Amino acid sequence: MSTPLPILEKAQRLRAELGEDYHDKLMEAIYADAAQIAESSMSRSSRHASPSFDRALDRALTHPVGGFLTMGIMFFVVFWITITGANIPSRIFGDLLLDQLYTLLHGIASALGTSPWLSGLLIDGVYLATAWVVSVMLPPMAIFFPLFTLLEDFGYLPRVAFNLDRLFAAAGAHGKQSLSMMMGFGCNAAGVIATRIIDSPRERLIATLTNNFSICNGRWPTLILIGTIFVGGAAPPALASLVAALSVVAVAGLGIVMTLLVSWGLSKTWLKGVPSVFSLELPPYRPPQILRTLYTSVIDRTLIVLWRALMMAAPAGAVIWLTSNVVIGGVSIAGHMVNLLNPLGLLLGLNGVILTAYVVAIPANEIVIPTILMLTLTLGRNIAGAQSGVMLELDEGQVYSVLTQVGGWTLLTAVNLLLFSLLHNPCSTTLLTIWHETKSRKWTLVAALLPLGLGVAATFTTTMLARLF
Amino acid sequence: MTAQTVKLCETCPAYDASALKRLGVKVGAANYVVALAGNPNTGKSTIFNALTGLRQHVGNWPGKTVARAEGGYDFNDRQYKLIDLPGTYSLLSTSVDEEIARDFILFGKPDVTIVVVDSTRLERNLNLTLQILEITDRVVVALNLIDEAQRHGIQVDARHLSRRLGVPVIPMAARRLQGIPELLQAVEQVAKGLYTTRPHRVHQFGAKLERALNGLIAQIEQEYPGLPNARWVALRLLDADASIEQAIRDHRLGELNRDIEAASTEKAAPAEVVA
Amino acid sequence: MTQLTLDQLEIGSIAVVRRLNAGGAIRDRLMDMGLLPGTLVLAEFRSPLGDPVAYRIRGALIALRRSQAREVEIDLSEGARE
Numbered sequence: 001m002s003t004p005l006p007i008l009e010k011a012q013r014l015r016a017e018l019g020e021d022y023h024d025k026l027m028e029a030i031y032a033d034a035a036q037i038a039e040s041s042m043s044r045s046s047r048h049a050s051p052s053f054d055r056a057l058d059r060a061l062t063h064p065v066g067g068f069l070t071m072g073i074m075f076f077v078v079f080w081i082t083i084t085g086a087n088i089p090s091r092i093f094g095d096l097l098l099d100q101l102y103t104l105l106h107g108i109a110s111a112l113g114t115s116p117w118l119s120g121l122l123i124d125g126v127y128l129a130t131a132w133v134v135s136v137m138l139p140p141m142a143i144f145f146p147l148f149t150l151l152e153d154f155g156y157l158p159r160v161a162f163n164l165d166r167l168f169a170a171a172g173a174h175g176k177q178s179l180s181m182m183m184g185f186g187c188n189a190a191g192v193i194a195t196r197i198i199d200s201p202r203e204r205l206i207a208t209l210t211n212n213f214s215i216c217n218g219r220w221p222t223l224i225l226i227g228t229i230f231v232g233g234a235a236p237p238a239l240a241s242l243v244a245a246l247s248v249v250a251v252a253g254l255g256i257v258m259t260l261l262v263s264w265g266l267s268k269t270w271l272k273g274v275p276s277v278f279s280l281e282l283p284p285y286r287p288p289q290i291l292r293t294l295y296t297s298v299i300d301r302t303l304i305v306l307w308r309a310l311m312m313a314a315p316a317g318a319v320i321w322l323t324s325n326v327v328i329g330g331v332s333i334a335g336h337m338v339n340l341l342n343p344l345g346l347l348l349g350l351n352g353v354i355l356t357a358y359v360v361a362i363p364a365n366e367i368v369i370p371t372i373l374m375l376t377l378t379l380g381r382n383i384a385g386a387q388s389g390v391m392l393e394l395d396e397g398q399v400y401s402v403l404t405q406v407g408g409w410t411l412l413t414a415v416n417l418l419l420f421s422l423l424h425n426p427c428s429t430t431l432l433t434i435w436h437e438t439k440s441r442k443w444t445l446v447a448a449l450l451p452l453g454l455g456v457a458a459t460f461t462t463t464m465l466a467r468l469f
Numbered sequence: 470m471t472a473q474t475v476k477l478c479e480t481c482p483a484y485d486a487s488a489l490k491r492l493g494v495k496v497g498a499a500n501y502v503v504a505l506a507g508n509p510n511t512g513k514s515t516i517f518n519a520l521t522g523l524r525q526h527v528g529n530w531p532g533k534t535v536a537r538a539e540g541g542y543d544f545n546d547r548q549y550k551l552i553d554l555p556g557t558y559s560l561l562s563t564s565v566d567e568e569i570a571r572d573f574i575l576f577g578k579p580d581v582t583i584v585v586v587d588s589t590r591l592e593r594n595l596n597l598t599l600q601i602l603e604i605t606d607r608v609v610v611a612l613n614l615i616d617e618a619q620r621h622g623i624q625v626d627a628r629h630l631s632r633r634l635g636v637p638v639i640p641m642a643a644r645r646l647q648g649i650p651e652l653l654q655a656v657e658q659v660a661k662g663l664y665t666t667r668p669h670r671v672h673q674f675g676a677k678l679e680r681a682l683n684g685l686i687a688q689i690e691q692e693y694p695g696l697p698n699a700r701w702v703a704l705r706l707l708d709a710d711a712s713i714e715q716a717i718r719d720h721r722l723g724e725l726n727r728d729i730e731a732a733s734t735e736k737a738a739p740a741e742v743v744a
Numbered sequence: 745m746t747q748l749t750l751d752q753l754e755i756g757s758i759a760v761v762r763r764l765n766a767g768g769a770i771r772d773r774l775m776d777m778g779l780l781p782g783t784l785v786l787a788e789f790r791s792p793l794g795d796p797v798a799y800r801i802r803g804a805l806i807a808l809r810r811s812q813a814r815e816v817e818i819d820l821s822e823g824a825r826e
Contacts, residue, residue: 007688008714011706014681022678023708024764027561027775028782029673034595035802037669041630042591044623054621055788058805064792162807166793169809175796196536199566277564277773280807282798283510284589286617289644296518439529562772592802593778 054285061159071160075182078147082186083220086139093135098393102128121321124390129317129367132391133309136366137187140217141302144186149297153288161280171260172267174203175280181207181259184214185252188430189305191216192437202276205443206263208434212426212451213258215251218365219421223248225369226421229400230414251418258423262450270446305429312363312428320360320371324378324389332388334360335379348456349416349463353379353407358420362428365421367391373402380406412466416459423455489577499541499550501660504577506570506601507585508594509556512613514538515643516585517553520653530569544653549660552579558593560600561708572712574604575698576721580660583652585611588618588625588640598634602668603701608636609655616642635667670700681707693722748820751813753787755797759818760784766815778802779816 015022060066105127109119151157157179165175176198184191191211198204215223224244232244323334331339334356341359342352357371370391377386384402386392394402403409425448426434435444489496496502507513517525521540530537538553554573555566574582584601586594602608612627631638637655641648658664674682685703689696696702702722705713716722753759761783764771778801779785786800796807808816 005718007685007692007706008717010688011685011703011709014685015707015709018678018681018707023561023772024775024780025675025678026704026708027559028780029671029675030599031596031778031780031783031802032673033669033671034599035592037599037630037633038592038595041626041633042623043626044621058789058798062789062792062798067792162791162796162798163793165791165807165809166795169795175807199564201565277769278796278809278812279773279777280796281510281777282805282807284617284621284805286614292515292644558776559772562776563769564772590802590804593804596778 057285058159058282061156062163067159067163071163074151074156078144078151079185081147082140082144085143089139089142090135093139094393097131097135098128102131117325120325120389121318124387125317125319125321126314127317128391129313129320129363130310132367132370133313133364134306136221137217137309137364138302138306141187141190141305142298144217145190145297145301146294148183148186149293149301150288150290153286153293155283155285158280158282162282165280167260168263169278171263172203172271173206173260173263174198174200174278177203177207177210177259177263180211181214181256184211184216186217187305188212188214188216188426189308189433190301192430192433193301193304195437199279200276202267202271205271205438206266208437209266209443209447209450210259210262212430212447213255213262213422215255215422216365216427218427220248222365222369222421223251223418225396225399226414226417227251229396230409230411231418233400234411247418251422255422258454262454308432309364309429312432313367316360316363316367316428320367320391321389323360324374332379334375338375338379347463348420348459349412349466350420350459351407351409351413354413354417354420358424362425364427364429368421369399372407373399376402376407412463416462419458419462420455423451423458425449425452494539494550494552494577496550498548500547501580501656502550502552502577503656503660504552504554504573504579504582505585506554506574506582506597507556507611508558508587508590508597511556511585511587511590511594512643513553513556513585516583516611516613516641516649516652517551519643519646519649521551533565533569535565535569542653544657547657547660549656552577557597559597560604568712571604574601575701575713576716578605579607581607581609581656583609583611583656585613588612588615589621589623591623591625599669599671602634602636603670603704604698606636606666606668606697607659608634608666608668609652609659610634610636610638611641611643611648611652612638613641613643613648615640616645616647634669637664637666696722747817749814750785750787750799750808750816750818751797751810753785753813753818753820755787755790758784758786758821760821761816762819763817764815765817766812770812770815774808774812774816777806777808778804779806784821785818 061070102123105123106119109123161175161178164178168175168177177195179197180191180194183194188211191214192208195204195207195211198207227247228241228244231247232240235243323337324332326333328336337356337359338352340352341355345351345353345355353372353375357368357375361367361371370393373394374386374389374391377384378388383406384392384394384398425431431444431448434447435441438444489502494502505513505517517538517540520542524542525538525540527536527538529535535555540551542549542551552573554570557564557567557570560567560571573579582601582605584598586598598610610630612625612630615625618625625640627638627640637659639648639652639655641652643649655664659666682700682703685706686699689699689702693699702713713722748759750759750761761779761781763781764774764779766774783801788798788800788805790797791807796809797813798805798807
């Protein structure tokens with residue numbers, strides 16, 4: 001076998017002779033040919049003129065007033081369509097899957113003489129959790145993702161990144177993080193996937209690690225419920241709904257502040273010195289292809305995320321049921337967990353039930369409140385007829401009386417839950433996605449522990465302050 | 470020579486299965502391997518989806534956090550494996566995406582590389598196209614978004630472009646599925662060697678650089694006779710490309726021309742599995 | 745007279761790139777974007793927050809941050825017009 005190393009030596013020698021501008025010369029030569037070939041193959045009116053429509057649109061969408069106004073309106077409209085539009089299918093799914101099919105399955109199980117253990121584990125555990133995730137997660141995602149994709153296809157989203165880049169640049173991040181952040185308001189797992197648009201590794205990692213600070217689809221209902229019955233309820237009736245809405249917006253806004261602060265912190269400490277390059281192309285506007293977008297965003301985003309969520313929800317349903325039904329020393333495992341976590345919970349102005357719910361409901365934030373209600377009732381005075389391990393939904397008035405009378409919640413508990421809902425580990429679907437995208441155990445662990453640590457610190461501080469005054 | 474190549478290539482795919490395996494691609498029963506390259510935002514994924522439909526698989530490039538999509542399609546009783554390369558503006562820089570794309574084209578030796586070009590940004594897109602033409606002559610240019618170009622008052626002469634680049638240029642509006650059949654046909658012709666490409670090569674590097682380049686090419690050709698892209702290898706070596714330097718140390722570069730020699734002595738028929 | 749850099753180019757004006765001062769990955773990226781000596785650049789519009797600025801480069805619209813544009817030396821184009 002001959003040794004080819006003389007080639008390398010010769011290349012090195014020639015490189016030294018050619019000097020540093022070799023790479024530039026190469027690029028220049030290629031671009032010169034590209035320009036010449038393009039010019040000779042193309043006919044158009046003026047070399048530098050961009051079409052007036054695109055230009056006018058760009059002026060409007062990046063205007064200091066018009067630009068921000070448009071962003072605000074777009075953002076509001078997308079969420080309004082998502083939330084109101086998802087209500088109806090969610091109710092239909094809930095009725096069908098959580099009510100009718102659930103009752104039917106139990107009927108079949110008892111007709112077959114299945115042991116209560118097996119039917120409990122499979123129907124109340126595995127089935128109920130997956131059905132819950134489908135009915136609350138699928139409709140908003142199936143509306144939000146296509147809307148987002150339409151804006152993307154049209155070419156609007158890069159302009160948003162352009163408008164907001166300075167904010168993110170100050171935090172050591174990339175303007176495109178605003179897009180993965182917004183995607184995170186729909187679903188953090190999808191938000192983490194969306195960080196792929198950031199081509200600089202450092203900025204992409206920052207966007208991945210901070211995506212959880214965007215309140216996702218699974219957490220909005222929790223915020224709205226708790227904000228309405230506790231925070232709004234504490235205000236004078238005339239202002240109740242305004243105060244409730246403000247509390248929800250305040251938490252989401254705090255999330256954006258946290259995103260920027262933590263991004264800044266990461267870029268100044270952990271990720272300092274990791275190389276970064278900025279590039280942002282503003283593509284020409286293109287009429288969006290509505291049907292194609294519907295199809296691809298349902299396939300690409302909704303189904304992938306839903307599939308991962310189901311893979312997580314099914315075992316979690318089993319775990320939730322088992323922890324409530326396996327009894328050791330006269331107390332269920334869930335009971336033991338609640339007792340164990342209660343001192344810490346109280347220190348944080350929460351309680352053992354809440355922390356236990358966050359542990360067992362890790363697959364999806366959607367099932368945190370149903371789990372809290374189930375645990376509160378089955379471990380306390382069962383005033384609403386809850387069964388061990390069977391998640392349940394109640395109307396607002398019932399939720400309030402269960403949580404205050406049985407759970408012993410106060411306004412402080414509610415405020416801390418709002419904070420903890422923002423600041424805790426991402427759901428397991430998101431963690432799995434982070435691992436997929438980074439292929440790094442270290443960064444997955446950081447993504448889990450960083451917000452959790454912040455949540456513990458924030459609730460602890462609030463509780464201390466509340467007790468002080 | 471050309472006629473013989475044509476005859477041989479009807480039966481022998483150019484791709485290197487073992488190199489492809491290293492690059493994370495299982496060729497399986499496919500007759501031809503096709504790479505899909507292009508700038509970001511050119512409708513590359515639209516073309517990928519249009520060609521593969523639901524026959525696609527998403528994974529990662531080996532050891533990288535860059536996503537890779539691959540899929541398959543049948544055309545005229547032949548199976549094609551389509552690999553979606555990362556969207557890049559160039560192949561000459563140090564980013565991971567560019568390294569993946571250029572290594573795939575060089576070491577994976579796809580039978581055909583489709584370069585998706587945005588007609589409304591022709592000059593910038595041709596930069597990447599010309600770089601790819603330095604590595605491989607088995608190229609089809611998908612001149613996409615011609616509808617958008619027309620809307621912006623731009624007319625691109627695909628025939629002229631094809632003459633200048635020396636490869637087939639297919640005008641397309643992939644989002645309306647316009648040009649897909651023509652693209653499939655062109656890919657088939659290049660894959661089977663029925664269309665003899667005469668790729669444009671950049672020759673304006675200046676006398677000093679050309680002299681250095683020619684010296685290095687001579688030495689490379691002496692070491693690896695028949696290497697199809699000695700010029701590109703030389704260009705990259707002068708740019709201190711670590712993956713090519715490594716390929717020389719591992720004797721992997723020599724493998725690049727092995728199939729061609731093998732093909733001229735024995736008939737390596739592809740595994741023909743009809744699904 | 746001090747050397748003009750791209751960040752000083754007024755919106756609506758055209759310039760010719762003279763030299764790139766950046767090195768490494770940043771230089772590579774600028775060149776990937778088509779910014780080379782001799783390239784014509786038109787400053788199109790500024791982000792509402794003041795930075796970055798969108799430039800027309802070889803037909804494409806590319807946003808560059810001030811920190812990048814400062815690394816690009818330019819000459820004002822003769823007869824530059826909007």
